[in-house]
Structure formats: C-alpha cells, structure tokens
Amino acid sequence: MTVSVATWNINSVRLRLPLVQSFLESWQPDVLCLQETKCPNDQFPLKAFHRMGYEHVEMHGQKGYHGVATISRFPLEAVEARDFCGIGDTRHLDCVVRTPRRALRIHNFYVPAGGDEPDPEINPKFRHKLDFLEEMRTITADPGGADSVLLVGDLNIAPLETDVWSHKQLLKVVSHTPVETETLEDVRRAGGWSDLIRVAIPPEEKIYTWWSYRARDWDVSDRGRRLDHVWGSPDLEPMLSDITVLREARGWEKPSDHVPVIARFRLDG
Amino acid sequence: MTVSVATWNINSVRLRLPLVQSFLESWQPDVLCLQETKCPNDQFPLKAFHRMGYEHVEMHGQKGYHGVATISRFPLEAVEARDFCGIGDTRHLDCVVRTPRRALRIHNFYVPAGGDEPDPEINPKFRHKLDFLEEMRTITADPGGADSVLLVGDLNIAPLETDVWSHKQLLKVVSHTPVETETLEDVRRAGGWSDLIRVAIPPEEKIYTWWSYRARDWDVSDRGRRLDHVWGSPDLEPMLSDITVLREARGWEKPSDHVPVIARFRLDG
DNA sequence: GAGGGCGTAG
DNA sequence: CTACGCCCTC
Numbered sequence: 001m002t003v004s005v006a007t008w009n010i011n012s013v014r015l016r017l018p019l020v021q022s023f024l025e026s027w028q029p030d031v032l033c034l035q036e037t038k039c040p041n042d043q044f045p046l047k048a049f050h051r052m053g054y055e056h057v058e059m060h061g062q063k064g065y066h067g068v069a070t071i072s073r074f075p076l077e078a079v080e081a082r083d084f085c086g087i088g089d090t091r092h093l094d095c096v097v098r099t100p101r102r103a104l105r106i107h108n109f110y111v112p113a114g115g116d117e118p119d120p121e122i123n124p125k126f127r128h129k130l131d132f133l134e135e136m137r138t139i140t141a142d143p144g145g146a147d148s149v150l151l152v153g154d155l156n157i158a159p160l161e162t163d164v165w166s167h168k169q170l171l172k173v174v175s176h177t178p179v180e181t182e183t184l185e186d187v188r189r190a191g192g193w194s195d196l197i198r199v200a201i202p203p204e205e206k207i208y209t210w211w212s213y214r215a216r217d218w219d220v221s222d223r224g225r226r227l228d229h230v231w232g233s234p235d236l237e238p239m240l241s242d243i244t245v246l247r248e249a250r251g252w253e254k255p256s257d258h259v260p261v262i263a264r265f266r267l268d269g
Numbered sequence: 270m271t272v273s274v275a276t277w278n279i280n281s282v283r284l285r286l287p288l289v290q291s292f293l294e295s296w297q298p299d300v301l302c303l304q305e306t307k308c309p310n311d312q313f314p315l316k317a318f319h320r321m322g323y324e325h326v327e328m329h330g331q332k333g334y335h336g337v338a339t340i341s342r343f344p345l346e347a348v349e350a351r352d353f354c355g356i357g358d359t360r361h362l363d364c365v366v367r368t369p370r371r372a373l374r375i376h377n378f379y380v381p382a383g384g385d386e387p388d389p390e391i392n393p394k395f396r397h398k399l400d401f402l403e404e405m406r407t408i409t410a411d412p413g414g415a416d417s418v419l420l421v422g423d424l425n426i427a428p429l430e431t432d433v434w435s436h437k438q439l440l441k442v443v444s445h446t447p448v449e450t451e452t453l454e455d456v457r458r459a460g461g462w463s464d465l466i467r468v469a470i471p472p473e474e475k476i477y478t479w480w481s482y483r484a485r486d487w488d489v490s491d492r493g494r495r496l497d498h499v500w501g502s503p504d505l506e507p508m509l510s511d512i513t514v515l516r517e518a519r520g521w522e523k524p525s526d527h528v529p530v531i532a533r534f535r536l537d538g
Numbered sequence: 539g540a541g542g543g544c545g546t547a548g
Numbered sequence: 549c550t551a552c553g554c555c556c557t558c
Contacts, residue, residue, distance in 0.1 A: 482549040
C-alpha cells in the first residue's frame, strides 16, 4: 500500500486554514506535518481537520510564534515534544503513526531561523540555531519501537549548492553558510538519515521549497531555497516512490512563504 | 439637471477601495465625500478614482487616523481644510464643486467620536467633541462665493429620538446624550442649516446610518444610529429630490460600520 | 512583505 | 468586532 506524508511550514494555521483544506482535498496525504502554526493548542482548528477525515491530531503550539502539528488519517501517538535548548518554545514533536502495515515514527521539526548575522558571537539567534543543531544529533534514524522513522520539517538550512538559487551569493547568508550546511549534513549522516528529497530528485537539479515574501515576483526571479526536508531511516529508501515539491502553492492567494513537500512510500510491511 | 452628492465614513479608503468602486459603479454619484480615510495624501488611491471618471479629488488626510476626501466628476476647488481645535488632525475639508449650472460649496466633516464617558471633566475626548461642536458654529449656511452650500459627513451624533434604536437606552451613551444632541441642533439651526435627511424622511420614521461592529447580527438586532448627516442651505430644500440611505452596504463583505447616504438635487440654475 | 503581539481608537 | 500604530520575527 502507498502511504504519503506531507510537510509544510504554514506560517499561521488559522490564517491559512482554507489553503490547508484545499491542499488536503487535492493531495489527500495520509499524514500532514505543519510548522509555524502560531497557534496555542486550545485554539487549534481541530474540527476542521476532523471534518476532512483527519481524526488524529497531535499539536505542540504556543501563542504567536513557532508551533508544530502532526495530522493523520491513521491512529497517532505522541511520543514526545522535546524542549530543545531548554527555552520552552515549540519546535519539535515526535509521533508514531500506525499505518495498516507499519508503525512510522515521525519527528516534526521547526529549526530556528537564526537571524541575519551569521556570527554566533554577536547574534544570539544564530548561536541558538547552532546549539539547536548540536542537540539534534541526539535524534537519530533509530525507529525505537516503530518500524521506520522520518524526520521532516522546516530545518531552515539549504545544505547543497543546488538547494539555493545562487550558491556564491548565499555563502554569507544565514541558511546557507558553511557552518550551517556542514553541521546539518553532519547531523544527518551521523544520525544515519537519508535525505529523501535528494534520493528522489538528483542533487544536480535545483529544487526549492521556500521563496521570500520580499521578492516582487518570486516566480520570475526564482530566488528560492530548499529549507524544508524529508529525512528517513535507510530502510525507507527502497520504499520511496516519489517526492512532490508543490511549487504552485507559492502562487496561491495569500500564500505561506514555504510550499508543501509530499513523500509517497510503498510500505509493504 | 440632477446632481447627486454622497457621504460615507469608509473606515480606511485603501482597505475598502473595492467597496467604494462597486458603490460608485452602481450609484454614480456626482460627488462623494469620504470620512475616516486613514490615509496620508501621498498614499491616496487617486488613480482608481480617475479611472472611474472622478477626475477631481481633494483630500486632507494623515497616517492612521481620521482623514476626509471630496471626490467629484465636476471641477472642484479646495477652499480650506480647517484645523478645528488647533491640534493638527484632519477632520474638515471645504470645497466648491462647479456643477454645470451652479457652484456648490461642500463642507466635509468628521466630528470626534468622543470616547466612552460623556463627561468633559473626566474624559478629554468628550471635551474635544464639545469644543469641536462649539467651533462648528462658525460654519454657517452662507454659500460665500458659491450658489448653495452643503455640510455633510460623520457628525457622530444622532440628534432625534428616531435617530437611534432606543432613545431611552442611549440617553447616557456618547452620540445621543442631551448635551450633544442639543448642541448639534443648536449649531445647525443657528447656522441656518436645513437637516436634509429629515426633510426627505419624516422625523417620525426611524433611520440609521451606522451599526456597531460589535453586534453579532446588526441586521436582526438593528441597533443603529443616524450619525451621518446631510445639511444644506435653505435654498436647496425645494431642489432636494430624494435621499437614499444605503442600508444594504452594511451587509457587504468586510463592510464599513457606516453606510453611504446619497442626496439628489434638481439644480435648475 | 507578511505574520504575530500589544495598545488605542471607533 | 475592526483598523490602526508600533515592534518583533522570519
């Protein structure tokens, strides 16, 4: 059977609920992982998801900032919402999805953006981002009690040269500086993770999941970055049937600056 | 010939430009007086009005608050934007409209709302409103160099018992307290003004131009007030053909809390 | 450029 | 309830 998992930094789930609904209707993913929900748990639009057939929702949100949620057609158990860097924000949620044939563990992440200045000595937000990455080393591709494990979300780093519109121009721009790209790749490899977007789409090919709101014409200038990721335990690699980066979503009415990424797996149990 | 003049507290002209456009398209008034444009002069959507055949626009606005504009198919001259109470806000604009047969002077007013507490001793906003009314005495129905004169706008007072949904319940509510209603009626009569809405619609009949945003269902509960006015020099009375209070506009998508009032005159020269 | 928070205004 | 300003974040 095919199981599909989507990840999307939605930049306010309440403001963009109609967009989420139309996305779910068109793409019917089995699981949707949202980031930047900007929504306290008691104000999360649960019913809207239930009405659309997503009966299982785990969320970890706060007022105004950050926030992640994992939404599923299949039974879901929250394992943990870890407080990275111990500052009480809401950037991680670890759940297990019980698909009919396999238990799939999913880490849903929203990594700090890191501010403007890529120097941890003078920019505490960048320091926070690097500290967060170091702490992410503890999240490995070990499924624990599940069969397989995914790590998805907005990692706010575009690791490869082809993950940005201009490698040269972005080398000193937060999200593509060597300390970030190298650390992220090291965290990934050391944790035993496979970069599934790059398994499906060859590293030679440019691919982006985010375009700044500030650009006049995001589509023409196309100055994007691949900030959103789908990592998997190596056993999932042969089961991956395809990845869709839904570029068109950036052109929707009142869009998020990120687009959904959908991964489809043939899970044969 | 018939000349029509509309007045509308638009509560942000930029936010509600589509509503203004659809109103102009349907009703084709010759002159439109707006209040609460909330728009600095250099950001006023001039071109949109030009495109709709309103080539003559005078505005007096500021950032964020207040602001009035007079928009016309016929040539327009600004006479004065008076600084009532000397605090530099933008609540008045005096223009002359050159209709083919008559010069029509129009005072466009946005009177201070006055805050919650109807006591000038403890509420400086109410003090300001009363001071403003006193200063309005200097604006009389004298056409000056023009043939006739109008005073239109949001006067933030409902003078008659039939200008509110409940006279009794509003006697202590700012907009319908005796000091306000009596002062306004005195300013009007002493200035030689005719209350043209009440010339067209008998004082026995309830008529409102404003419904609070706070009410759940403005149409059913119908707790409105007549805060917007069209006053004229007495010579205009026999020329008044009708007044329309466009109640339906309160039900439009993302409406202003005020509706347009349109006065039609047979100006025979 | 576009969210959110808050406070102020209507 | 709605729209602003200001300040913050991304």
